[in-house]
Amino acid sequence: MAQLWGGRFTKETDKLVYNFNASISFDQKFYRQDIRGSKAHVQMLAKQGILTEEERDSIIEGLDGILKDVEEGKLLITSEYEDIHSFVEANLIERIGDAGKKLHTGRSRNDQVALDMKLYVRDEIDELDKELKKLLEALLKIMEENVHTYMPGFTHLQKAQPVTLAHHVGAYFEMFKRDRGRLFDIRKRMNTCPLGAGALAGTTYPLDREYTAELLGFDGPTKNSMDSVSDRDYVIELLSALSAIMMHLSRFSEEIILWNSNEYRFVEIDDAYSTGSSIMPQKKNPDIAELVRGKTGRVYGALMSILTTMKGIPLAYNKDMQEDKELTFDAIDTTKGCIALFTGMISTMEFCKDNMEASAKNGFTNATDAADYLVNHGVPFRDAHGIVGQLVLTCIEKGISLDELPLSEYQAISPVFEEDIYDAISMSTCVEKRMTLGAPGPNVMETVIQENKTYLEEE
Ligand code: ARG
DSSP: OBOSOOTTOSSOOOHHHHHHHOOHHHHGGGHHHHHHHHHHHHHHHHHTTSSOHHHHHHHHHHHHHHHHHHHTTSSOOOTTBSSHHHHHHHHHHHHHGGGGGGTTTTOOHHHHHHHHHHHHHHHHHHHHHHHHHHHHHHHHHHHHHTTTOEEEEEETTEEEEEEEHHHHHHHHHHHHHHHHHHHHHHHHHHOEEOTTOTTTTOOSSOOOHHHHHHHTTOSEEOSOHHHHHHOOHHHHHHHHHHHHHHHHHHHHHHHHHHHTSTTTOOEEOOGGGOBOOSSOTTOOBOHHHHHHHHHHHHHHHHHHHHHHHHTTOOSSOOGGGGGHHHHHHHHHHHHHHHHHHHHHHHHHOEEOHHHHHHHHHTTTTTHHHHHHHHHHTTOOHHHHHHHHHHHHHHHHHHTOOGGGSOHHHHHHHOTTOOTTHHHHTSHHHHHHTOOSTTSSOHHHHHHHHHHHHHHHHHO
């Protein structure tokens, strides 16, 4: 049991208490960030004359050695230490002797852990962004290839109006684009350096907090030392952004599960992304989409958990805040993994375009266009709506579609109909004529695709 704070104690910590209190099993995940932060701290201490240049160089060499040995598996992070900070400091002292004991000058674990967590979250935001970008590229490819692939658009899970696959997938493109924007905003807002806040009230050493912040790529130091050590807003914001990403992935997964079912047959998930049944030989299950949908609950749980943990904490640091780590790490890893798997699944998935088009044709998705035809011939919309409603009823009774209904039947209900009604309600007219910005019409769709392409190239 290696502890940094034994001086004022006369008794050993109870073993159960030690284990309950220790965080090494999970905070070892940010050993890189801890070392990076310590290196910046000693550089600043030396610049301010608090450490000599020799001490600085020896500490930095020691820290680099620890990093290298951990990366190469020569130095194991074990539960012998209370947390990652103790592990690094103890190993440093072991390697370089007394100079190592000066590493923690003008610093507390409270501002140290606040820094480590920020560095970790910032690094992971960059990783998440890369994954989201790959997903957007995969979506854009599907959009480019399917500007003329007709499919039914739904409301209430009832066929509503025809759209295209490019348009449907484009809706998700917008969602994930917003998700990237959210991550970007969080990164910007959180990018201030807490180091130098000490335990809660700063320090009496002449630290140059601007310099440390600069060395670590922050926009500047935080402005209130009590807030610095007790702020976990950025964790809450991140978990909220991850929840939104998972919510979007989950909605898309739900659609893919439906589309992959025997009833829809809109897609065929690649064998590499499906699983079988141990008893039913015919089965090919969409487990990946189901797991992504399922794991959404886990990420929401992390958000609820941290919000609840933070709600009753008085200023400044309290040990409750150690609870931020496991759930944040898990939510990040879960979301990153889900985005990557989902990208693989949709990139290899086959779209059954004929089935999509046939489905768009047999659900009266062109009924609005039949009404619009009448409006274009001077019939008030409400009357047109009633007339087409009657036509739909006739078709349902006969078991046919509006395209198959003879002109005489049309004219029996309204003499306004002419032969050109069939062209007006054809699938291609219904889609091609929807040319308002954001609609499925191929011309506007191409414009949006072009804009999205530029957006992906710029980032
Ligand atoms: N493991 C702690 C955490 O994650 C580090 C900070 C410990 N500070 C303290 N005063 N005990 O929050």
